[in-house]
Amino acid sequence: MNSRKIELLVGVFVAFAIGAFFVLAFKVANAGFTGSGDTYTLYADFENIGGLRPRSPVKVGGVVVGRVAAIELDKQYYTPRVRLEISRQYDNFPETSSLVILTSGLLGEQYLGLQPGFIDDSVHLLQDGDLIEDTRSAMVLEELIGQFLFNRN
């Protein structure tokens, strides 16, 4: 086989692999969103984070706008503090917005639902490093069952 044909086939092979990589990166992993340059950071305190994990999505009406970057325990109050990275694309949430920990389906993963609040003249927009104060914790199934039984009696 002559070397031109070999070079051609090797070129096709490498191009094929690069194409497959882009499929994996953009179609499968949805890259380009979690990059570090185009996000800003918000904080939120919860009483109980349930099954929330780093990298869980933050959604507004089902649309992913960011991800959980880290979860730490506040040493003073012993409450979990969640660090969020929100895409710069969505930088006009008011400070009255609230966060809820939700579950996708009965057995699905938990994610953060961001509920944009009202806006008037006295309300500022959330900036990099701000704290979202209005939060609702995760439903814990055991507590729910306990409540249900308690109420029946």
Add this chain to the structure above:
Amino acid sequence: MLLDRVQRLGATTLQSIAGLGKAALMLAGAVFGKPNVRKGLPLLIKQLYVVGVLSLLIILVSGLFIGMVLGLQGYTVLVKFGAEGMLGPLVALSLLRELGPVVTALLFAGRAGSALTAEIGLMKATEQLSSMEMMAVDPLRRIIAPRFWAGVISMPLLAIIFTAVGILGGHLVGVDWLGVDAGSYWSSMQANVDLHQDVFNGIIKSIVFAFVVMAIALHKGFDAVPTSEGIAKATTETVVTASLAVLAFDFVLTALMFGG
């Protein structure tokens, strides 16, 4: 009696360490030698063809089938929980994290690794390596290095192709045949697959496996007893040792990457 056994254990240990050292030296000689672009590049391209392009078919076919099997098996389990929407992440994560790199490495060891061992063993048996050395051409540079680098470049590429084809295979069975919603197949995949954690880690695994398989295959060939039995034995050893080494390294890498 006991002393004899301990002594034999010691001897075996020393031998394997010496073998490892020899392999490492050979590898270093091949890898860190200063490359000659004018002569090296055509050799590398030729070997990319032999090692990479010729392995493509087996990778495509097996990737497709493994993806289809994952789609079928995953569906039958997930549908019991009404969670067939999670089929996408199941297929994608299994392939990206484990099956893509590992199965590619195993197939590669069987297809390209054994062929390389046999080729180099035969070159040794027919005195081609010796005669090259007498012509003042270093066989490590001329024979080993291009094959090594071709393998190290090819294997991650093959693993990427394998994974992509496998995900399409899962789509074929899950969506086109069993009726999982195409939108939820892709969107739940995108929500659960992370570029760094899953895609890049899988590629890193594959690169490590490539080094391991190529080092074993080339060393076994170079070290083969130059007879037909010797070459047959070396070829078998390449497949067995390389496969076991890939699985062992896979455990270590998985523990490092996903265990924490």
Add this chain to the structure above:
Amino acid sequence: MSDLMVDIQNLTFSRGDRLIYDGMSMRVKRGQVTAIMGPSGIGKTTLLKLIGGQLKPDQGDILFQGRSIPKMSRAELYQTRKSMSMLFQSGALFSELSVFDNVAFPIREHTKLPESLIRTMVLMKLEAVGLRGARDLMPSELSGGMARRAALARAIALDPELIMYDEPFAGQDPISMGIVVKLIRELNNALGLTSIVVSHDVAEVMSIADYVYLVAEKRVIGEGTPEQLRQHESPLVQQFLKGEADGAVPFHYKAAPYADELMELL
């Protein structure tokens, strides 16, 4: 420059536990065909590899043009090897290259000559061994004799000063044997080479060699011109030259007395 091409001094070499050479000395004169003969399995190929620096002796020294091969650094050794060349028993042609590319291989590796000049050189060398017409064949398409001639063309491609032949006559039919004999002698005279021929084919060696060493039992047992060797008084030398089955080298491998072993079974 002295007229000694290779000077082997007091060479001792063992492979594993087996001693192969024990204090052997040998000299190869420039411009001559020196033959090394001996029974099979005494490590004649090993000797050539020692001269080529592929193996290192346990003791003793090997001088090539006055410089010690075992003491050379790797780079020096590779430099030195460009002026020597070895014809392997099997030919050792590179199986993935055509005859032309095989002969061109050392030229392409060691020079930066333009392709047109390389072509001329290769065709010259192929012409010398009578294979100019076979240049596009692959090594697998050649007969044993042709493969050896092609390998010879490759060995002389860079005009070496020393050429070593490993069993050049083994397994050849009488005609190709005759061709090889003629080539060795002619190349030696025409190119001013120095040749070392390792062989156990007595008649052919005696017909072309200027000087012969007879090696057996880890050392040189006889040396001289072919004529001197025929007159040698040692029974070992005579047995080898005449090819007698039994004599100073016993027919039987070392063993316990036959009668004893037969008795053991009973």
